[in-house]
Amino acid sequence: MKRFLTAVATTAALVTATTSFAADYPTKPVTYIIPYNPGGESDVTARFQEAYFSDVAGQDVVIQYKPGAGGATAWAQLNTLEADGYTIMNVNFPHAILQPAIKDVGYQTEDVIPAYIFHYTPDAIVVRADSPYQTLQDMIDDAKANPGSLTFGGSGTNSANHLAAVRFDQMADVTSTYIPFKGSSPAMAALLGNQIKAAMTYTTQGIKAGDQVRVLAIATDERVPSFPDVPTFKELGFDYVAGAYRGVTLPKDTPQDVRQKVSDIIGEINANPEFQQKLIENGYVLVDIPTDQMADWIEERRAEYAEGIEALKAN
Template identity: 60%
Template sequence: MLNRRTFGKSLLAGAATLSAPSLLRAQAGWPSRPITYVIPFNPGGESDVTARFQQPFMEEITGQSVVITSRPGAGGATSWAQLNSLEADGYTIMNTIVPHTILQPAMKDVGYQTADINNVFFFHYTPDAVLVRADSPFQTLQDLIDFATDNPGALTMGGSGTNTANHLASVIFGDLTGAKVTYVPFSGSAPAMTAVLGGQIGGGMSYTTQAVRAGDQVRTLAVATEDRVAALPDVPTFRELGFDHVGGAYRGVAVPAGTPAAVQQQLSDVIGQVNANPEFQRQMTEAGYQVVDIPLANVPAFIEERQGAYAPAIERMRG
């Protein structure tokens, strides 16, 4: 598992050179005007929410406005395929997600390759969570596993699209437990949750954030974190239940290829400073997110590690 401790040393080394916003602005002249932050999904989803958590802190550090704009399409692929056609000057940045940017090009032609995405920082992950409606007969994860094992394919579990973190989680879940569920893709995690609450599907291959938002309308059976989630203290981790699964949707920030190296480093440092802010950490934790520090220098190793981790599931998804 990649966490704050693993990647903290590089972050601290970079942050130490950026003791004041004026120093940031002085180097390479960046930023001297507003920054556009592109979210490749609809407003209100996890990517949009966390960008808006970041926004005021980024503005305070840089002294410039950060304008958030949504450009949804094809589970993020539409925007990611256009990333490198944008001006490479550091004034347009884009939200990215792993495993999406690994799974999508591995499964079909989506107009970009994983290596085309120039990430400068991954700042959190949204942990996987298995949840059902509060009146579901499944009281525990084992109840759900037993039913899905005895009735292969009968249990429908919704998630955010195909070739996404939720889709991957459903494959990993089957591998770990032997349970056979039918994954139902929706256009986002929120629509999938609506279907769970409406009883159209049996449960959700979802995120801790959706569980926090839904509150007592759902029963969360397990979360994919190393330790229990502060916002869901009564929910066991997969590892507590005997299943070695820690993961979810890792969200980061990327810039177009050709963006000056100094600007990439400064942007990485800005996001690291935001991550270090106690108020930002509080907001993220209360909403069910897990803050991680994966700065520019560590991004290649992170992507390589994730590609290796996802490879077996990708083969099964192709099959």
């Protein structure tokens, strides 16, 4: 009986300590790992969040970089980190579903489930300003007349850009050639250097390039403020809304109440009107998927990407 009472007391003490820890979290700066090089969409967003993190959480966030393999290098190491809530990591979809579905990358999607998804960068087809493609239909007509001649540059293999190119081929009934680059910016540099005919990229890259490019279509429900004259794929007859979704994740063994605190912090930043305006001006679309909705959201994405994954496997 004495041993039993001691075990109960120990368990109660651990529960109390964990609860107290979660209630006080965070009590020191939080490390925020970006699995890409500086300057990309994930980094830009983290820098925007950094400006509001201390106001919401009472502690600073310190951004670090661990690039490699389209994010897989960092994501494969996530669960080796201390599961105390003081290291959070950016995670992108569809990348974190596509990569392990197609080959061994050292992690499974279940290993990197986010605590919060805060936005997406809509897929966009971008050409040079002097391109003969004035409209998306011009591009489709040329691709049908000359199978394989349409070259799409994008960010890496088995990425959001790669999936978008495959899905475009399926929707438009064309055959294009996808050329991977080490990031969105190098793909756009190749486009501006006349090395490829088009970029399968994001609205954010279209904004950066400005008058040097023409955006033919954007994968949103409604036109985005930054491109009021550019039609959505839906307007052009394609039921297509997609892009790169970004969120924050933690090691799997992080206590759920700490995970909830991180979800609440990111959600509160997302609700800040000033923060929202920054993202909108830069081509992002805000979404709010907190931790308690994440399982359903992941399953919806798996279903959405299934056909494209099979096409990527066949390449």
